[in-house]
Amino acid sequence: MSLEPVLAEIDASLDDALERLMTLLRIPSISTDPAYADDCQAAADWLVDDLKSLGFEASKRPTPGHPMVLAHAKGEGQHVLFYGHYDVQPVDPLELWNNPPFEPRIEDTPKGKVIRGRGTSDDKGQLMTFVEACRAWIKVHGSLPTKISIFFEGEEESGSPSLIPFMKENAEELTADVALICDTGLFGHDTPAIVTQLRGLLGEELTIHGPSKDLHSGMFGGIAINPARVLTKIIAGLHDETGAITVPGFYDGVPELSNSLRTQWDGLGFEASEFLGEVGLSVPAGEQNRTPLEMIWSRPTCEVNGIWSGYTGAGFKTVLPAEASAKISFRLVGTQDPEKIRESFRAYVQSCLPADCTVSYIDHSNGAAGQMATDHPAFNAALKALSDEWPKPAAFVGCGGSIPIAGHFKTILDMDAMLIGFGRDDDQLHSPNEKYDLECFHKGIRSWARILAELA
Numbered sequence: 001m002s003l004e005p006v007l008a009e010i011d012a013s014l015d016d017a018l019e020r021l022m023t024l025l026r027i028p029s030i031s032t033d034p035a036y037a038d039d040c041q042a043a044a045d046w047l048v049d050d051l052k053s054l055g056f057e058a059s060k061r062p063t064p065g066h067p068m069v070l071a072h073a074k075g076e077g078q079h080v081l082f083y084g085h086y087d088v089q090p091v092d093p094l095e096l097w098n099n100p101p102f103e104p105r106i107e108d109t110p111k112g113k114v115i116r117g118r119g120t121s122d123d124k125g126q127l128m129t130f131v132e133a134c135r136a137w138i139k140v141h142g143s144l145p146t147k148i149s150i151f152f153e154g155e156e157e158s159g160s161p162s163l164i165p166f167m168k169e170n171a172e173e174l175t176a177d178v179a180l181i182c183d184t185g186l187f188g189h190d191t192p193a194i195v196t197q198l199r200g201l202l203g204e205e206l207t208i209h210g211p212s213k214d215l216h217s218g219m220f221g222g223i224a225i226n227p228a229r230v231l232t233k234i235i236a237g238l239h240d241e242t243g244a245i246t247v248p249g250f251y252d253g254v255p256e257l258s259n260s261l262r263t264q265w266d267g268l269g270f271e272a273s274e275f276l277g278e279v280g281l282s283v284p285a286g287e288q289n290r291t292p293l294e295m296i297w298s299r300p301t302c303e304v305n306g307i308w309s310g311y312t313g314a315g316f317k318t319v320l321p322a323e324a325s326a327k328i329s330f331r332l333v334g335t336q337d338p339e340k341i342r343e344s345f346r347a348y349v350q351s352c353l354p355a356d357c358t359v360s361y362i363d364h365s366n367g368a369a370g371q372m373a374t375d376h377p378a379f380n381a382a383l384k385a386l387s388d389e390w391p392k393p394a395a396f397v398g399c400g401g402s403i404p405i406a407g408h409f410k411t412i413l414d415m416d417a418m419l420i421g422f423g424r425d426d427d428q429l430h431s432p433n434e435k436y437d438l439e440c441f442h443k444g445i446r447s448w449a450r451i452l453a454e455l456a
């Protein structure tokens with residue numbers, strides 16, 4: 001089945017595709033606010049009906065929260081599962097919107113036409129790029145080029161409480177050869193990106209306890225141990241002078257960047273000074289001899305997220321504090337084991353404790369990094385398809401944060417996921433005046449049409 005007429009159909013019917021997207025955008029499916037529960041149902045119903053009209057076997061599946069939408073189409077060859085979410089963020093502060101958030105419209109801006117409204121980029125506009133690509137294939141050829149299932153969630157913006165149980169209960173139905181997730185963006189303005197590595201996270205909160213109560217620093221200063229000094233010394237010892245993390249065994253499982261990824265990343269033209277300039281900084285402060293992109297994508301970190309002790313109110317109090325606390329997080333990569341690192345970190349802290357001091361901990365989040373198997377043929381197929389559509393060649397990129405759904409596909413369904421999206425950095429996700437560029441919507445549809453052709 002040839003691709004060209006499918007792309008022509010997408011171009012010819014763009015206005016109809018926009019009209020459908022507008023209808024979905026008008027449904028205020030805010031998942032975190034119970035007042036909008038019926039609207040979440042309505043958005044799921046609308047998607048089910050639309051997918052049924054394409055010939056998908058589609059259904060709305062109840063959960064204890066908002067429903068899932070699950071749809072299957074017959075097809076030959078590779079089985080792909082597409083994921084997106086139909087729920088949106090709340091809209092406050094409402095007064096900062098230039099037009100009502102659920103009355104979407106097309107606007108002319110100096111940078112081109114944009115679709116303005118809540119959910120345009122995150123994630124209704126993005127998920128409809130895939131649905132519209134399927135529609136074009138079916139209209140032109142009567143069927144899809146590969147076997148496709150679609151999975152839409154309605155709780156992504158409210159912590160996905162039903163997701164893991166639903167995935168476990170429906171594992172067989174959800175498992176495909178590869179998953180496609182459309183909830184990310186382009187790299188820069190027009191470099192299509194496939195996120196293939198996501199950093200994990202380990203969070204530790206520790207409190208150093210010393211004297212039985214806060215002391216007067218005139219009476220006890222000099223003779224009593226000060227937990228604030230103990231804590232800051234522990235923290236200071238977590239990095240050496242090259243910026244490397246000193247916790248024993250910390251780097252076990254940290255891979256070196258492959259040559260092919262290094263070449264791709266070098267070609268992205270990432271400017272650290274520009275990136276840091278946005279936040280009033282100028283010089284990368286990570287490990288020595290690492291590129292800026294390695295620092296944010298492929299190297300692990302240890303950071304102090306909060307630290308407190310003693311008297312911090314107005315004025316001055318000559319207190320010698322009874323305890324001192326900090327929240328410390330580690331971003332993890334490769335196959336670093338969060339539990340081993342937690343043990344090793346605690347052993348290091350223990351080794352630093354002077355007489356009369358004890359330590360207590362609170363466990364916080366803990367999740368391993370995600371590394372996609374990019375040697376799966378689907379990854380190179382998608383890379384080629386995206387490079388054919390956009391002005392710049394596509395790249396495998398990292399993501400410094402975590403995108404939990406990708407990890408769940410791997411751990412629960414043993415499925416690799418390709419994170420491909422067409423958002424831009426200035427889309428104002430979760431903020432007033434959210435937008436999605438019309439070009440991104442149009443080229444996003446064309447991109448999926450090409451990817452499906454390559455996967456076939």
Ligand SMILES: [Zn+2]
Nearest residue numbers: 122123156183
């Ligand atoms: Zn999203």
